[in-house]
Each structure stands twice: as C-alpha cells, then as structure tokens.
Amino acid sequence: MYFLTKELYFPPVETASYEGIVAIGGDLSPERLLLAYNSGIFPWFEEDEPIMWWSPPERMVLFFEDLKISKSMRNILNRKQFTVTFNTAFREVITNCKKIPRKDQPGTWITDEMVEAYCKLHELGKAKSVEVWQNEELVGGLYGVDLGHIFCGESMFSKVPNASKVAFIHLAKHLEQENYRLLDCQIYNDHLASLGCVEIDRDDFILALNF
Template sequence: MYYLTQELYFPSVETASPEGIVAVGGDLSPERLVLAYNSGIFPWFEDDEPILWWSPSERMVLFFEDLKISKSMRNVINQKKFKVTFNTAFREVILNCKKIARKDQPGTWITDDMVEAYCNLHKLGIAKSVEVWENEELVGGLYGIDLGHVFCGESMFSKVSNASKMAFIALAKQLEMANYRLLDCQVYNDHLASLGCVEIDREDFLMVLKA
C-alpha cells in the first residue's frame, strides 16, 4: 500500500490493490484532485478513514450512443415537468448528495472536507453541477469533474421520481453535443446500467483519458 506524502504524486494505477486502492493519505487540495482525476484515480472514503484513492480494474462509463431513455422517461421529458440548469447551485447539489438516504448504505462518503474541496474546484471551473427543479424546488441533480473531454461523475441525488435520471440524461446530451469522449461513472450500479452505462477495463478507460 502506497502512503502519500506532501509531494504531489500518485503511483501507477497498475499497482492498485485487487479492490482498486492505489494510495492512502495525502490531501484534497485542488492540485492533487486534478492530478488524480487526470490519472484515472478518485477519492472515496468515510469520515473515520484516511483518504483512500481508487482506480478499480473495471470502470463504469457511458458512451453517448449507448444512452438508454425508456418510453416512460421520454414521456416525463415531453411533459416538461422539470427544469434543468447547469452550475447554478453547486453547493446545494453536493449537500443534497451528502445527506440523501441510499439503499444498503448506512452513511455517506461525502465528508465535510470533501464538500469544501469540491466547492473550491467549482470556483475554479473544474467541478460542475446539474440541477433539476420542480416548481422552483431543487429536487434532483448531480456533480462531477470536467476534464474537457471526459466528465467524471461523482454523485447524484433525487427527491422525487426520475429527477436524477433527468439530470443524467441532460448532462449526457450536453456532453455529446460538445464532443466529449465519454461520461465516467466510476463503479457499477443497477441504476447506471439501466441508463446504458457499461463496464470497461481500466486500461481502455485510461487510453480514452490520455487521448
């Protein structure tokens, strides 16, 4: 296990543990976070843990041509029930992601330090958000890191049915129009799979990232 020092450095992701941990420790400075994402690494830990840096052997991603929009979701979109905005309420989005209850997950990995770190990245134009509104109330959204050709999604939330799907679809369509290569979703879950996301090898992900 590699323990980070103050030096701005990460070991090769090829040295990751079988679970995908590349390194432990360090900090959440903007410089280290940007280096991590550009290296295919992301932080994921809980309050009582040191900072853990991950690069799993399988990466969950969306290739935009594979985006799945169900018939029922198309009806929701056509009803214009929701309004979607970009980068208008970043802190509110990440705080909702932090506190939303999740199935089979007792707590949150979005610590107070992570909230402040990503808000700092947002001020630098690197972390971005999507907001979904219903009757002027924020009911869903997501946030992530914008690398210019790959968007690394971090977390999403939904207070009403379909709100997070709306955010995801709106982001995917915007990224496709801007000629991004893919949307990185990090690790598998059924919700992402239902939207068309697939797992690819870490090596294939890094090839896209470095392109």
C-alpha cells in the first residue's frame, strides 16, 4: 500500500489493491484532488479515517446514447413540476448530499473536510452542481468534478421522489450537447443502472480519460 507524503504524486492505478485502493494519506488540496481525478482516482473514506484514494477495477459510467428515461420520468419532465439550475447553490447541494440518510449506511462519507475541499474546487470552476427546485425549495441535486471532457459525478440527493433523477438526466443531456465523452459515476448501484449506466474496465476508463 502506498502512503502519500507532501509530494504531489499518485502511484499508477495499475498498482491498486484488489478492491481498488491506490494510496492512503495526503491531503484534499485542490491541486491533489485535480491530479487524482485526472489520473482516474477519487477519495472515499469516513470520518476519523485516513484519506483513502480509489481507482476500482470496474468503473460505472454513462455513455450518453445509453441514457434511459422511463415513460413515467418523461411524463414528470414534460409536466415541468421541477425547475433545474446549474451552479447556483453548490454548497447547499453538497451539504444536502452530506446530510441525506442513505439506505444501509449508518453515516456519510462526505466529511466536513471534504465539503470545504470541494467548495474550493467550485470556486476554481472545477467542481459543479445541478440543483432541482420545487416551489422555490431545493429538493434535489448532484455535484461532481468537471474535467472538461469527462464529468466525475460525486453524490446526489433527493428530498422528494425523482428529484435526483431529474438532476441526473438534465446533466447528461447538457454534457452530451457539450460533446463530453462520458459521465463518470464511479461505483455500481441499482439506481444508476436504471438510468443506463454500465460498468467498464478500469483500463478502458483510463483510455477515455487520456484520449
């Protein structure tokens, strides 16, 4: 296992453990975070744990042509019961992602330190958010890191049914229009699979990242 020092460096992702851990330690400075994402690596750890850096052997991604919008979701979008904005309430979005209860999770992996780190990235124009509003209340959204050709989704939340799906669909359509290659969703879950996301090998993800 590689333990990071103050040096701005990550070992090659091919050296990751079976689970996908590339390194431990370091910091959450904007420079290190951007180096990580551009290398196919992301931080994921819990409160009171050292920072753990991951590049899993299988990566969950969305190819935009595979986006699945169910008939019921199309009806919701057509009714325009939600208002969607971009980058108008980043801190509120990440704070809600931190606080929202997660099924089968006792707590959150979004620590206070991570909130401040990604807000700094947002100030630099590198972390972005999608907000979903209903009656002027923030009811859903997501945030992630924008590499300019790949958007690395980090987390989403929903206070009312379907709000996070609305955020995801609007983001995917926006990225497709801007000629992004794919939307990185990191790790498999059923919610993402229902929207058309698939797992690809780490090597294929790194190729897309560096193409």
